[in-house]
Amino acid sequence: MKRRRLRMIAALATLMLLGVGAGVLAAEAVARTRSWGDRQEGEVVVNGAVVMRIRSAAGGYSATQRADEIAQRLNKAFGAGLTWSDFRVGRQNGETAVLTTGGDLIATADRFHAQANGTTPTLLARAWDTNLVQALGGQVASVTAAQDPAAPQVSWEAQEDKVVPVFSIGTPGISIGAARVSGPKVEVAKVKAVAQIEAEWKRVARARIYVPVASISIKPERVQGVSVNALIDYNLPL
Numbered sequence: 001m002k003r004r005r006l007r008m009i010a011a012l013a014t015l016m017l018l019g020v021g022a023g024v025l026a027a028e029a030v031a032r033t034r035s036w037g038d039r040q041e042g043e044v045v046v047n048g049a050v051v052m053r054i055r056s057a058a059g060g061y062s063a064t065q066r067a068d069e070i071a072q073r074l075n076k077a078f079g080a081g082l083t084w085s086d087f088r089v090g091r092q093n094g095e096t097a098v099l100t101t102g103g104d105l106i107a108t109a110d111r112f113h114a115q116a117n118g119t120t121p122t123l124l125a126r127a128w129d130t131n132l133v134q135a136l137g138g139q140v141a142s143v144t145a146a147q148d149p150a151a152p153q154v155s156w157e158a159q160e161d162k163v164v165p166v167f168s169i170g171t172p173g174i175s176i177g178a179a180r181v182s183g184p185k186v187e188v189a190k191v192k193a194v195a196q197i198e199a200e201w202k203r204v205a206r207a208r209i210y211v212p213v214a215s216i217s218i219k220p221e222r223v224q225g226v227s228v229n230a231l232i233d234y235n236l237p238l
Contacts, residue, residue, distance in 0.1 A: 027136055029074035031067040042067025044107075046074065051131040052107055055116040070107045074132075077104065084138025089125045096121035098128050106132075118183060118212060118227035127225065160185040166231070167216055168196045181212045183226035190214050190223045 042054035042064040054063045098106040109125035161182035179194040197209045210228045213220035
């Protein structure tokens with residue numbers, strides 16, 4: 001009887017130790033504020049790695065509050081036992097988002113936020129998903145290949161900015177100046193210039209769109225994940 005009791009105590013002690021170990025190894029998400037120039041952004045950090053950078057407010061929440069909400073959703077998912085293979089990119093309420101495989105929302109890559117990052121909602125959500133999988137020690141290649149072989153792998157830890165020339169596509173005149181672009185280091189390295197595109201709507205409204213590109217040509221290739229955050233512009237007539 002005494003020996004049986006000792007075995008039960010030993011088994012309980014083992015379970016307790018396993019539980020403590022699991023708690024130490026369990027994933028954890030935290031939100032923090034990052035100052036970028038004259039504005040503040042929210043960062044979502046998982047296991048010490050930045051997986052999402054929230055650059056804009058939405059729905060009455062500041063960028064930092066949005067990051068905090070995302071961190072809470074992730075911690076809820078981790079508490080339910082979800083691992084790196086339980087997250088995906090999908091659609092919810094008409095928006096592109098990072099979801100759990102069960103359909104629970106983690107983060108929405110809305111159109112305005114994607115524009116702030118100089119990319120598209122789909123590419124932004126895929127970058128977030130990739131970063132999350134990496135932070136959880138997962139196999140990024142297998143996940144992204146299942147979603148899209150061309151899905152990007154962007155690290156938001158290695159940020160960089162640089163100044164590049166601005167050139168004009170269209171008329172009148174050639175716009176000569178400079179622009180500062182910023183984004184993931186590997187993507188910023190691809191930027192050779194910023195293309196200025198002039199758009200007109202029914203002759204009542206005109207807009208200038210600035211696009212980071214990989215070459216100076218009539219049909220330049222846009223560099224995804226890079227934003228234009230400052231302009232030094234002047235015009236030289238033809």
